[in-house]
Amino acid sequence: MSQNNLFLTPDSGDKSAYIRMMESTVHAIAEAVDHGQAYAGMGPYELRAAVHSEELLPAQGRSFEEILSEVKEKILPNLVRPMSTNYMAHLHSPALLETVAAEIILSTFNQSMDSWDQAPVATEIEVEVVRNLCKLYGYDEKGDGVFTSGGSQSNLSGLLLARDWFCNTKLNWDVKKFGLPEQFRRFRMYASEISHFSMEKSAHLMGLGYDAVAKIPVDDAMRMDMKAFREQIEKDIKEGFFPFCACATVGTTDFGSIDPMKEMRGICDEFGMWLHADAAYGSGVILSEKYAHRVAGLAACDSITVDFHKMFLMPISCSVSLIKDGKNFEALTLHADYLNREEDEEDGYINLVNKSMQTTRRFDALKVWISFRMRGKEGWSELITKCIDNAAYFYSQLAKRDDVEVIVKPEISSVVFRLLPVAGSTEDADTMNKRIRRSLLHNKGVVIGQTVCRGNTCLKFTLLNPLQNEKKLDELLALILSLR
Numbered sequence: 001m002s003q004n005n006l007f008l009t010p011d012s013g014d015k016s017a018y019i020r021m022m023e024s025t026v027h028a029i030a031e032a033v034d035h036g037q038a039y040a041g042m043g044p045y046e047l048r049a050a051v052h053s054e055e056l057l058p059a060q061g062r063s064f065e066e067i068l069s070e071v072k073e074k075i076l077p078n079l080v081r082p083m084s085t086n087y088m089a090h091l092h093s094p095a096l097l098e099t100v101a102a103e104i105i106l107s108t109f110n111q112s113m114d115s116w117d118q119a120p121v122a123t124e125i126e127v128e129v130v131r132n133l134c135k136l137y138g139y140d141e142k143g144d145g146v147f148t149s150g151g152s153q154s155n156l157s158g159l160l161l162a163r164d165w166f167c168n169t170k171l172n173w174d175v176k177k178f179g180l181p182e183q184f185r186r187f188r189m190y191a192s193e194i195s196h197f198s199m200e201k202s203a204h205l206m207g208l209g210y211d212a213v214a215k216i217p218v219d220d221a222m223r224m225d226m227k228a229f230r231e232q233i234e235k236d237i238k239e240g241f242f243p244f245c246a247c248a249t250v251g252t253t254d255f256g257s258i259d260p261m262k263e264m265r266g267i268c269d270e271f272g273m274w275l276h277a278d279a280a281y282g283s284g285v286i287l288s289e290k291y292a293h294r295v296a297g298l299a300a301c302d303s304i305t306v307d308f309h310k311m312f313l314m315p316i317s318c319s320v321s322l323i324k325d326g327k328n329f330e331a332l333t334l335h336a337d338y339l340n341r342e343e344d345e346e347d348g349y350i351n352l353v354n355k356s357m358q359t360t361r362r363f364d365a366l367k368v369w370i371s372f373r374m375r376g377k378e379g380w381s382e383l384i385t386k387c388i389d390n391a392a393y394f395y396s397q398l399a400k401r402d403d404v405e406v407i408v409k410p411e412i413s414s415v416v417f418r419l420l421p422v423a424g425s426t427e428d429a430d431t432m433n434k435r436i437r438r439s440l441l442h443n444k445g446v447v448i449g450q451t452v453c454r455g456n457t458c459l460k461f462t463l464l465n466p467l468q469n470e471k472k473l474d475e476l477l478a479l480i481l482s483l484r
């Protein structure tokens with residue numbers, strides 16, 4: 001082998017190369033964070049031209065130092081800064097320092113979570129983290145879970161288990177063996193009209209199609225309307241459909257509104273349905289001593305999507321799919337002689353692939369383990385509560401103005417609003433709000449969200465950064481108003 005320093009090995013040369021590369025990278029990163037803007041990089045055309053290269057794989061390579069200087073020049077300045085208090089566009093959080101450190105451990109050792117022999121202690125840590133999470137969300141010892149790539153996959157995992165549970169228990173049909181039963185075109189699942197698009201995507205992937213998702217209207221607080229939910233199920237049953245599952249969105253993408261889980265549980269029980277909670281956003285609320293009661297209904301759901309790369313401030317990817325009765329994971333279990341042998345499992349080797357749609361999988365549970373132990377209940381409660389308090393404050397500032405329309409009082413940490421044109425302006429409100437967002441992005445280093453609510457273009461603050469504060473929110477509002 002003509003090339004040195006491929007991996008971190010016991011060799012002293014490899015060790016110094018590892019330390020040198022990590023140190024120079026960490027220094028380059030820290031130096032690049034030299035301003036408070038959320039984005040100070042190029043616009044789309046300029047950026048595309050700057051990174052365009054004919055030679056991704058040149059005939060001869062160059063040194064790491066040379067490539068790192070290219071990274072410093074082309075890449076680092078053009079990264080958005082989720083850690084900036086000027087960044088609040090999406091459910092996209094900054095990453096806590098200790099969880100970035102955890103990423104170095106898990107990438108260096110590159111454990112793969114499919115089988116015990118690829119991830120011994122990592123397997124035991126994931127099991128331990130999942131056990132504690134089940135307890136945190138109110139599940140008993142039957143609860144179980146698995147880490148996934150994100151909220152979309154956690155939703156798919158929960159909904160797939162719901163479909164198979166329904167087929168097994170109500171139709172006496174094993175989907176795993178035989179595929180979908182003949183009634184599949186009449187399967188129905190229910191989610192609010194503002195639920196995440198992973199509902200439809202999951203329905204497609206499960207072989208049911210988008211039309212299997214009945215979209216239920218929301219009330220003025222942007223929560224699923226319970227009367228409409230019940231009426232839709234009753235109508236569907238009369239027409240020969242099979243309602244198998246409902247999804248409560250616990251923190252809608254735009255508004256952070258929380259569907260009424262306890263009422264949904266009652267209706268699901270009445271009609272023999274599984275209740276899934278898409279708490280990709282709202283799962284973090286459980287750690288706020290002040291606000292945890294808002295998500296207490298999660299304990300009543302059959303499955304829960306928890307995203308750690310949203311409110312929990314961890315690097316992407318980090319999510320978990322929790323199931324109230326872990327035996328439903330059987331739907332995802334398949335033994336292979338080369339990987340997860342039953343004989344090994346009988347001897348106590350846990351192969352987490354048995355619960356997962358993925359095979360090779362990251363040791364993301366380490367980030368949760370390190371950060372939960374480091375900050376404790378008190379530290380976590382402070383971080384989450386601050387974000388929710390910030391949203392309540394910003395809402396109160398907007399609600400007292402008559403030149404701003406604020407859509408709904410926040411239940412978590414998102415505020416959606418729309419500026420109204422000033423007297424004498426010829427620009428319509430939609431055009432003005434869109435122009436303001438673009439101008440903030442390219443001229444002011446401020447990245448905020450934009451969405452449509454009841455046909456109108458709105459602006460959105462998704463406040464996931466606990467460094468955000470009232471003074472800064474006042475300044476941002478003044479800046480936005482000045483751009484009208």
Ligand SMILES: Cc1ncc(COP(=O)(O)O)c(C=O)c1O
Nearest residue numbers: 091150151152196252253278280
């Ligand atoms: C309510 C909700 N569910 C699911 C998701 C999907 O999560 P992910 O992007 O981690 O796949 C999102 C993403 O923002 C979301 O807002």
